[in-house]
Amino acid sequence: MIQTEPIGLVNTGLPLVLLGALALVLPRLLMRRRTRSHWEVALAIWASAGFLLLAGAVVFAVIYGARGIGIGTALAEAPLATAWFFLRLSGFAAVVWMPLLALVWLGMAQAVERRKGEDSVRNG
Numbered sequence: 811m812i813q814t815e816p817i818g819l820v821n822t823g824l825p826l827v828l829l830g831a832l833a834l835v836l837p838r839l840l841m842r843r844r845t846r847s848h849w850e851v852a853l854a855i856w857a858s859a860g861f862l863l864l865a866g867a868v869v870f871a872v873i874y875g876a877r878g879i880g881i882g883t884a885l886a887e888a889p890l891a892t893a894w895f896f897l898r899l900s901g902f903a904a905v906v907w908m909p910l911l912a913l914v915w916l917g918m919a920q921a922v923e924r925r926k927g928e929d930s931v932r933n934g
Contacts, residue, residue: 825869833907855915866900
């Protein structure tokens with residue numbers, strides 16, 4: 811069974827910075843430019859959240875594996891428990907990336923409304 815390591819720069823700071831940066835960039839990559847649909851914005855945000863949760867689990871697994879912890883062995887012996895362990899760590903990291911994702915959502919929604927307003931003025 812894998813045990814949680816103490817908080818450190820590599821096993822906590824690095825994943826938080828990576829996931830935070832991904833939370834700022836990923837929704838914009840998943841959404842069409844110049845969209846006027848709030849549904850597309852919401853879909854991009856929710857897809858980003860799911861991807862960030864999975865990406866966080868992978869990041870933590872890689873960090874633990876690099877520290878010499880037998881991730882392959884742990885997955886072979888208890889795949890669900892190991893996956894849950896890393897998803898749980900990724901969930902803890904959501905404390906940082908979720909507010910960033912919410913701010914990105916707000917910015918994208920405001921951009922949609924701005925474009926709709928511009929269309930309304932242009933079309934009279």
